[in-house]
Amino acid sequence: MDHKDSRAPTIIDVARQAGVSPMTVSRVINGKQAVRPATREAVQAAIDALGYAPSAAARALAGGEEIRICLLFSNPSTSFLSELLMGSLEQASHHNVMLAVEKLAEPLSVEAVLAHLKHARINGIILPPPLCDSPEMLAALRDAGIRAVTLAASHRPDHFSSINMDxxxxxxxxxxxxxxxxxxxxxxxxxxxxxxxxxxxxxxxxxxxxxxxxxxxxxxxxxxxxxxxxxxxxxxxxxxxxxxxxxxxxxxxxxxxxxxxxxxxxxxxxxxxxxxxxxxxxxxxxxxxxxxxxxxQPISDMARAAVDLLVRDLRGQRDDAADEPSHVLLDFKLVRRQSDAAPRRRPRGRPKA
Amino acid sequence: MDHKDSRAPTIIDVARQAGVSPMTVSRVINGKQAVRPATREAVQAAIDALGYAPSAAARALAGGEEIRICLLFSNPSTSFLSELLMGSLEQASHHNVMLAVEKLAEPLSVEAVLAHLKHARINGIILPPPLCDSPEMLAALRDAGIRAVTLAASHRPDHFSSINMDxxxxxxxxxxxxxxxxxxxxxxxxxxxxxxxxxxxxxxxxxxxxxxxxxxxxxxxxxxxxxxxxxxxxxxxxxxxxxxxxxxxxxxxxxxxxxxxxxxxxxxxxxxxxxxxxxxxxxxxxxxxxxxxxxxQPISDMARAAVDLLVRDLRGQRDDAADEPSHVLLDFKLVRRQSDAAPRRRPRGRPKA
DNA sequence: AGCCGTCATGTTAGCGAAAACATCGCGCCT
DNA sequence: AGGCGCGATGTTTTCGCTAACATGACGGCT
Incomplete structure (x- = not known):
């Protein structure tokens, strides 16, 4: 389909095709500022025609801060984990942030973890249970100046945002x-x-x-x-x-x-x-x-919300320091399957042999 | 610890600290070409002192090709999935490639998937079961010129690499x-x-x-x-x-x-x-x-191997077109727990009431 | 002794996008 | 009527890193 077999189209190709400057294309992509509807449409048409998709790497580089968040887990069930992963991965790529996934070794040494996080330049952390219920973990994170959001924690944390189900x-x-x-x-x-x-x-x-x-x-x-x-x-x-x-x-x-x-x-x-x-x-x-x-339990939704919150907090850091942690409560759903029914008329009666 | 509270150290900071040029630092990081041991050590020391870690984004940008691979799954068990995710995520970040994770909607339309992959500029795909056993999927991928490696597939694919357990x-x-x-x-x-x-x-x-x-x-x-x-x-x-x-x-x-x-x-x-x-x-x-x-089943190891293979194939594309798919067989492990024992002496004897 | 290859390192030029700043045109206000 | 402000767009610079090429020192060869 491409004119040349060579490389993926860049923002410049799109700009040329649409007859505008790259910056305008950038604005359309990010939905920012005022762009005339006619211009916007032209750009959009060029994007579709070329099958253009922005380069995440270039975006992160130019975007100033490169946000890296980490899903830190120690020992959840694998089903919980995979839901968590699905949700957070999706949302992370959505926000164009890097998502590391880190398993904590069993004898959980808080200092070791912190050192590692520092080293890996992690900006924010998602904490599922049981880590989110460790006061020392929370305190250490706060002292180290790393943002976190707890997920399904027992207690509402003091300094961090939290996501919970009721x-x-x-x-x-x-x-x-x-x-x-x-x-x-x-x-x-x-x-x-x-x-x-x-x-x-x-x-x-x-x-x-x-x-x-x-x-x-x-x-x-x-x-x-x-x-x-x-x-x-x-x-x-x-x-x-x-x-x-x-x-x-x-x-x-x-x-x-x-x-x-x-x-x-x-x-x-x-x-x-x-x-x-x-x-x-x-x-x-x-x-x-x-x-x-x-x-x-809407685990993947919770993970998505956690990423959103974390990214908002992290980006907000630059803008203003309002920094109020938020606490969101997500909806659960009662799912009826085959293990419930009305009791037998005479509850004490013997089951038929 | 930092002199200034500002930003993360860059390769230039390291170079200055070590008294060499940024390029030399880059060479040390990537373990490439010949660098004198003494120089290497000096650079390494500077890296450690500054707590430097390279920016994945910049690397991908400068490195020419930005590799994006995708883990395409339709319906595996969540435990299988989470193992898969853990392994591939780890290895992907290790190779500095982007890893997308994509769930296939139920009525699996091969064309729709391909269109999406094209659009998302995916270079290579990891295919766990049951997708890896769909001949049409494999054929479509091959025709579209997208690399893939099958994971735990029933049959050894013709044109792709594969990872299996015996x-x-x-x-x-x-x-x-x-x-x-x-x-x-x-x-x-x-x-x-x-x-x-x-x-x-x-x-x-x-x-x-x-x-x-x-x-x-x-x-x-x-x-x-x-x-x-x-x-x-x-x-x-x-x-x-x-x-x-x-x-x-x-x-x-x-x-x-x-x-x-x-x-x-x-x-x-x-x-x-x-x-x-x-x-x-x-x-x-x-x-x-x-x-x-x-x-x-060493699922996460299999995922790691799959990523390795895919990256090798993808990077190799530039170097030479030798392109022979490889097929690796990973070790399983028999894990003994509590559900096996020697049979009772008189196998036909009734269990005690 | 002089030339050349080779190793170790430095220099330059982007990669693709967005921030910061610059420009241009137009309507509105006094 | 002139200037001011602002909305729409363009230009330049920058992000951190690496490919490609340039440099320079050293030693072996004829």
């Missing part, structure tokens, strides 16, 4: 959904107390019960650790109760999957004899059978 | 391991026939049986589809046999997990009463209980 509300809606289905005895499997999100999910459960005027039965609450193994124990305990729940709401999908396994082990049909719901919408939720009804 | 050998070793444990009746759950890797894993199983002089019992072979649900059916079928296997080797972890679930549902202990092994080492393998003995 765990409490999500759990409340899920519980409300269970109540609407007709369940009255709803078991809850708590998460690892070290993670605050588990706590907030529990609060949502409690609140929804109160909303519905249902009593909070302590015996229906089992402690879990967020992992499958603990979910096994918790479900075992719940189903051993003299009057077992008709539904189990677990704090994450792994534990919910464990509850399904235990139920099947006892010959219970899910959801016929027992409704099981999870939280997070990890791939596990759709690999097991029946597929789990769960809460979908 | 599925056949891995399955053979796993089976051999099971035999060494004392198992004689080893069930096999095949994968979706559409994927060739499943076929090659099956071949490995057959070969290992032959190695051990064990008969190939057709009744012990169940067809699966690579998903959990199909694993449930396959395991059910296998355990319903008048003389059930003492071990089940599933073609992937999802189906192995299903087999564990079925075993538990029947009151069978894993691995006491039944050994279950998987393949792939997905996160699922370590979330369920007991954790699965499986084959670890």
């Amino acid at each position: 765990d409490r509300l999500a759990a409340r809606e899920m519980t409300r959904h269970l109540v609407a289905l007709g369940h009255r005895r709803i078991g809850f499997v708590k998460g690892n107390p070290a993670y605050n999100s588990g706590q907030r999910r529990f609060e949502g459960y409690v609140a929804a019960l109160a909303d519905a005027g249902l009593p909070l039965d302590e015996t229906l609450i089992a402690q879990g650790l967020f992992n499958y193994r603990s979910g096994l124990d918790a479900a075992e305990h719940l189903l051993d109760l003299p009057e077992p729940p008709t539904a189990i709401f677990a704090c994450n999908d792994d534990m919910a999957a464990a509850a399904v396994a235990i139920a099947h082990g006892r010959g219970l049909d899910v959801p016929g004899d027992l409704t099981v719901c999870g939280f997070d919408d990890t791939p596990l939720a759709t690999t097991i059978w029946p597929e789990l009804t769960t809460v979908h | 599925d056949r050998l891995a399955a053979r070793e796993m089976t051999r391991h099971l035999v060494a444990l004392g198992h004689r009746r080893i069930g096999f759950v095949k994968g979706n026939p559409a994927y060739n890797s499943g076929q090659r894993r099956f071949e490995g199983y057959v070969a290992a049986l032959a190695d051990a002089g064990l008969p190939l019992d057709e009744t012990l072979i169940a067809q699966g589809l690579f998903n959990y649900r199909s694993g449930l059916d396959a395991a059910e079928h296998l355990l319903d046999l008048p003389e059930p296997p003492t071990a089940i080797f599933a073609c992937n972890d999802d189906m192995a997990a299903a087999a564990v679930a079925i075993a538990h549902g029947r009151g069978l202990d894993v691995p006491g009463d039944l050994t279950v092994c998987g393949f792939d080492d997905t996160p699922l393998a370590t979330t369920i209980w007991p954790e699965l003995t499986t084959v670890h």
Whole structure:
């Protein structure tokens, strides 16, 4: 298609084609300043005709500051990670910033990390759990003058922006959904107390019960650790109760999957004899059978938002020093699949042999 | 630490500090041509002292060609994807090439993709499954003159380089391991026939049986589809046999997990009463209980190798047109966890009630 | 002894885009 | 009516680095 087989068209080629100066083309590309509509259209036509796309490298070079941000993670589940990566990569290329991805070695030495970040000229960092909940990490970052935004952190950080999902509300809606289905005895499997999100999910459960005027039965609450193994124990305990729940709401999908396994082990049909719901919408939720009804956390959206915020903060540094961190709360979605149903008419009846 | 609070040090600062010209610094950085050891050390010292790191943007700009490669995926599991991303991102930044990550919309229109790639000035593509197994995709890419390397493809592509793992050998070793444990009746759950890797894993199983002089019992072979649900059916079928296997080797972890679930549902202990092994080492393998003995596919290494190959091909284009595609086979690793054990002394004995 | 190749290093000229500054034309205000 | 201001566009310079070429010193060869 090209006149010459040689190189990709540059902004100068476009300018020539459109009969304007390169600067005008640049303005059109960046949508800046005033350009007459007629001129804009001409330039756009030239761009389309030549199949021009700006060189990211040249842009970064000329644009003054070269922004490099880093997604620093230590130990999230891979599904969480890949969502995170997808979202942040996309948005990073969108803003034309470099995105490094860094895995923190296990004995996490804050100084070592900082030294590395300094060395790699990282301007800003995205911190997913569990790093975002480490006060020393946060403090060290602040002292080093590196911008950060926490993602799904337990606590709202003091000096940084944050992106979160409303765990409490999500759990409340899920519980409300269970109540609407007709369940009255709803078991809850708590998460690892070290993670605050588990706590907030529990609060949502409690609140929804109160909303519905249902009593909070302590015996229906089992402690879990967020992992499958603990979910096994918790479900075992719940189903051993003299009057077992008709539904189990677990704090994450792994534990919910464990509850399904235990139920099947006892010959219970899910959801016929027992409704099981999870939280997070990890791939596990759709690999097991029946597929789990769960809460979908918009991880890639959160990552996108985090990049946006970080870039805004970073670019803003030059403009003004207003620097107020923002805190955004993203929408979750309750996704209904096949593990929930109304309780059997006579909850205490035996499943058919 | 910096003299001025202003900007990051440039190659010129380093040159001044070391008392040489910028070009010499550039040569040291790129490890090119002959630089006297003494000079090299001086420059290195200056680099360290200033904490200098080269600007990727400037490098790409000056370096002539700006290489952009793309990881094009359609539908892999997220764990596979995140490994892929980690490896390729790391290596891409290592080579200072841009890495775009592109998800293909479901109704995969090859032309649309090509148009997009052209537009985004992508020079080379990494193709994981299932895209790498689409002949039309491969043909279209070749016709468009875009370089590609397939990753874990079923067939060795004609015109592109490829990265693979030896599925056949891995399955053979796993089976051999099971035999060494004392198992004689080893069930096999095949994968979706559409994927060739499943076929090659099956071949490995057959070969290992032959190695051990064990008969190939057709009744012990169940067809699966690579998903959990199909694993449930396959395991059910296998355990319903008048003389059930003492071990089940599933073609992937999802189906192995299903087999564990079925075993538990029947009151069978894993691995006491039944050994279950998987393949792939997905996160699922370590979330369920007991954790699965499986084959670890070095996905991130494969991604790294893919990037290396692609960059070499792309840069080589300028140098010479030798252009012979290479095909590399990476090592797998058999990872033993808690789902395998020697069979019970009397295999036909009932599990204790 | 003089010439030339070769190694080690310096100099110049961009790469493609955007910032900063310059220009030009036009309508509006006093 | 003259100047002022501003909107639309052009020119120049700059970003950090490397390719290509230039230089200079040194040693082996005839």
